[in-house]
Amino acid sequence: MDEELITEWFDRYADDIYRFLAYYTSSPDVEDMVQDVFIKAINNFDKFKGNSSPKTWLISIARNLAIDEARKRKRQDWRKLIDTYQTENEESPEDVYQVTESKAQLHEAIHExxxxxxxxxxxxxxxxxxxxxxxxxxxxxENKVRVTFYRALKALKTQVGRVNYE
Amino acid sequence: MSKHDDQFLDELKELKMNKSISPEKKDEMRLNIAKFAKKKKAQRKRKQQFIWASTAAAVVLFGVIVMSIMNQQTETVDDPNPTPADEQPVQGEDPENDPVEDPENNSEEQPEFNVEVEGPFDETIMLEGMEEPTQVMEFLITPHQISYQMDQFLGNYDINENKITHTTDTGFATVIVEVINDTQLEEFAEGLEGDQTPVDPNKNPFEGIQSHQSGEQVTGYYAYQVNDDVLYVQYEYGIEGGDGVGPRLELFIESISKME
Structure with missing residues (x-):
């Protein structure tokens, strides 16, 4: 794989991969994993079929890496991730706190x-x-994605309700 | 979707963060990645050169061996009084070139069939038009990485060689999931009975065939091509009181996927 192509992909998709890994591992400290994704892409470039986009291929590599990583270490503190969200639109510290708490609960429910x-x-x-x-x-x-997303939303709503009451 | 669902989706979208990798870190990473790509390219080039060189060496060696065999044969024909040693087959003199291969060394070992089971998880199925909560177990067949969900209604399972047999408590319904290694679906399907139709491509990602027979006993099968292997699913249940089996079978079929 040419270095020009991989650096072009890096410039275009590194932040998308970073955010995906941050959600998936519940940690903002995933820069090393982002680099690993691109290293793996170089090593496995012969498996890349042009019928999928580089972005989805890179995300699927990131997902596999994140699954392996999750096996190795316990989940990070998702509140650290929530703190990285921008909250400049909120008016008061109370608002900021409330929004942060609600995002933290939703994030916790997703990981359950x-x-x-x-x-x-x-x-x-x-x-x-x-x-x-x-x-x-x-x-x-695509149909399985649609059906599973529908079921997942339903399960998440139930989960959020349960987390809120605990 | 209801208004409440839309609000919930909006809440999810708000989890999308704006944070990105710092420019300094990005520069460092870009440099590392470019270096690695360059190194990899050089390695590949060296490997290709090595392959060319070894291929050329093998061709030359082969030529030399063929020439020496031809020379030996010519000498044997010319010799009117061959000694017992001359009667030995040429191949016997050079065991490395003996075309008879040891079948034990030649056979490719199949990775061991193993199943990881997780659960139970909550699921919802449609029973006579009504949503019905149920529980499922998640099965992952390794090393094929084929996963599927099975309703707790068929909660008993037995793993034997390449086969997982799921049954109800009373044995009223049975589903057998089997992986047939290194087999092409077309060839496999020829040995199966019953009218075969292609499977619905919207149910799961695999191409395959299915067959269904209704009588006092409902029987049928699905066969899918999963990479180089065939996933073969057989089912059987009594028509009386079998209303709940169909949707559960449907859930199972839709859940079959290949983990990367």
Missing amino acids: LKPNYRDVIILRGIEELTNAEAADILNWT
Whole structure:
């Protein structure tokens, strides 16, 4: 793989990969993993088929890395991730606190979901990828993405309710 | 989707953060990645050169061996009184070139069939038009990396060789999931009975065939091509009281996927 091509991909998609890994691992400290994604892409470039976009291919590599990483270490403190969100639109410190707390609860609930649901919520709900893009990354049909996203939203709503009451 | 669902989706979208990698860190990473790509390219070039060189060496060696065999044969024909040693086959003199291969060394070992089971997880199925909460177990067949969900209704399972047999408590319904290694679906399907139709491509990502027979006992099968292997699913249940099996079978079929 040419260094020009991989650096072009890096410039274009590094931040997308960074954000995906941050949601997936619940930690903002994922720069090293982003680099690993591109190293893996160089090593496995012969497996890249032009019929999927480089972005979805790189995200699928990132997802596999994140799964391996999650096996190795316990989950990070997701509140650290929540602190990285911009909150300049809120008027008072109380508002900021409330919004941060509610995001933290939602984030915790997402990570309580089973892996399939978590994947589809991050890709479709947060990253706002299309059904086709999510299907490409997860190696599912678009219909399965649609159905699982519907079920995942339902499960997440129940989970958020449960977290709120605990 | 309801208004409440839309609000919930908006809440999810708000989790999208604006943070990105710092420019300094990005420069450092870009440099590392470019260096690695360059190194990899050089390695690949060296590897290709090595392959060319070894191929050329093998061709020359082969030529030398063929020439020496031809010379030996010519000498044997010319010799009117061959000694017992001359009667030995040429191949016997050079065991390295003996074309008879040890079948044990030649056979490719299949990775061991193993199943990881997780759960139970909550799921919802449609029973007679009504949503019905249920629980499922998640099965992952390694090393094929084929995963699927099975309703707790078929909660008993037995793993034997390349086969997982799921049954209800009473044995009223059975689903057998089997992986047939290194087999092409077309070839496999020829050995199966019943009218075969292509599977619905919207159910799961795999191409395959299915067959369904209704009688007092409902029987059928699905066979999918999963990479180089065939995933073969057989089911059987009694028509009486079997209303709940269909949707659960549907859930199972839709859940079949390949983990990367």
